[in-house]
Amino acid sequence: MMEFAKKRVVITGAAGVLGSWIAEAFAGQGAALCLSDIRSDALEARLAQSSILSSATTIVHATDLTSNDSIQSLVSLVETHWKSPDVVVNNAGIYPSRLLMDMTNEEWHQVLGVNLDAPFQLTKAFSRLMIDTGIKGCFVNMTSLSATRPRVGAAHYAVSKAGLSMLTRAFALELARHEIRVNAVSPGFAPGSHVSLVSEDYVAAMTQTIPLGRTSGPKDAPEAILFLCSERASYITGTTLVVDGGSSAGNYQLPVSKP
Template sequence: MPDLTGTTALITGASGLIGGGIARCFARAGAAVVLHHHCGENAARTLAEEITEAGGRATVLRADLLRPEECRRLVEEAAARHGRLDALVNNAGIQPVQPLPDMTADDWQQLQTADVTSAFACTQAAARIMAGQADGGSITHIASIEASQPAPGHAHYNAAKAALVMFARSAALEYGPRGIRVNSVSPGLIDRPGLADDWPEGVRRWGAAAPLGRLGRPEDVGNACVFLASRAASWITGHDLTVDGGVSAHPTW
C-alpha cells in the first residue's frame, strides 16, 4: 500500500458500501479520512469508530450534495479540520433503475445533479484549496464501466458516468498547471451482501464473463483510488482506470 501518512482525504458518500471501502483503504494507507454522509450518519460514525480503533484518524461530516453551497462548505470544513486537503474522491451518487420511456425530466435531472453536478461543485471547491498547497492534490471521480457499456434502465446513469469521465479529463487539463491531478475510476459490478440472491442470473453471467472469475470488492475500488492519490501516480492525470476484473476485455460476440 502506498504511504499516505500526513495527508487528508475526503470521501463523499462514505456511509455506503463502496465509499466505506474507499475510506478504509485510505485509512490503512495512513491518511486522515473525512467521511461524508447525507442520511447515513450511523453507518458513517460506525466506520469512523472502526478506523479510529485500528489506529487511524477519521472525521464525520454531513452535507446535502444536491446543493452547491453545501458542497463548498463540506470541502472547506474538511480542509479546516485537518489543515489541508490532499485527496478528494467524488463517490457519492444514486443509481435508480428506470426504463427510458417512463423517465421524466425531473428523474433525469435529479440523477445528473446527484452524480455529476455534486462532483463539479466539490471539485471546484477542492481545487481552490489544493492550488494553494505546495504539492497540489489529487481528485478522483467514481465513474463506471457503464460510461461506455450502457445497461437497460440506466440511461440517465450511463450518461452521468460518461460525463464524469470526460469531466475528469477536462479538469485535468485545466488544473494540471496548478499541481492538481484529476482522474476517474470505473468499477464493474461490486459485490454486496445479498446480491447473489437478488440477482442470481446477473451474478452468474458476470462471473462467467470476468477473466478473473469473481465480482469486485469495495477495496478493489479503494486501492485504485489510493494509488491515484499517491506519489506513485504523480505523472498520471486525465486517466480513466477501469477496475472490473477484465470484463471490459471480454468479446461481445
C-alpha cells in the same frame, strides 16, 4: 512506512460498500479522513464497526450532494479543519433503475446532480483550496463501464458517468499547471450496496460475465485509487484506470462444445 501518513483525504459516499473500502485503504496507510455521506447513521455505523476507521483521525459530514448549501458546508468543514485536503475521492453515486419514457425530470436531475454536478462543484472548490495553500493534490473520480456501454433502465446513470469521464479529462488539463492531478477509476461489479439491493441470482449471473470469474473485492478498486494518489503515479493525469476483471475487454462467454 505508511504511504499516506499526514495526508488528508476526503471521500464522498463513504458509508457505502466501495466508499468504506476506500476509506479503510487510506486509513491503513496513515491518512486523516473526512468521510461524507447523506446517510449519517450509516456513516456512524461504519465507523463503529471498523477498527481501522475508528482509530484513524476522522471527521464526518452528512452531505446532500444535490444541495449547493450542503456541498459548501462540507467544503467549509474541511477548510476549517485542514485548510486544504491532499486527496479527494468523488465516490458517491446513485443508480436507480427507470426506463427513459417513464423517467421524471426530477429523477433525471437527481442522478445527474449526485453523479456529475457534485463532482464538478467539489473539484472546483477543493482545487481552489489546494491552489491557495500550495498543495499538489489529486482527485479520483469513480466512473463506470456504463460510461461507454449504456444499459436499459440506466440511461441517466450512463450519461452521468460519460460526463464524469470527460470532466475528469477537462479538469486534468486545466489543473495541470498547478501540479494537481485528476484521474478516474472504473471499478468492477461489487455487490453489497444497501441502496441498490440485488438478488443472489443476479450476482451469480453477473459473475459469469466477468472473465476473471469473481466480483470486485475490498482491495481491487481501493488499491488502484491508492496508486493513482501516490508519488508512484506523479506523471499520470487525465486517465481512467479500469479495474473490472476484464469485463470491459469485450463480450465474455465460455465456448460451447460441439456435440
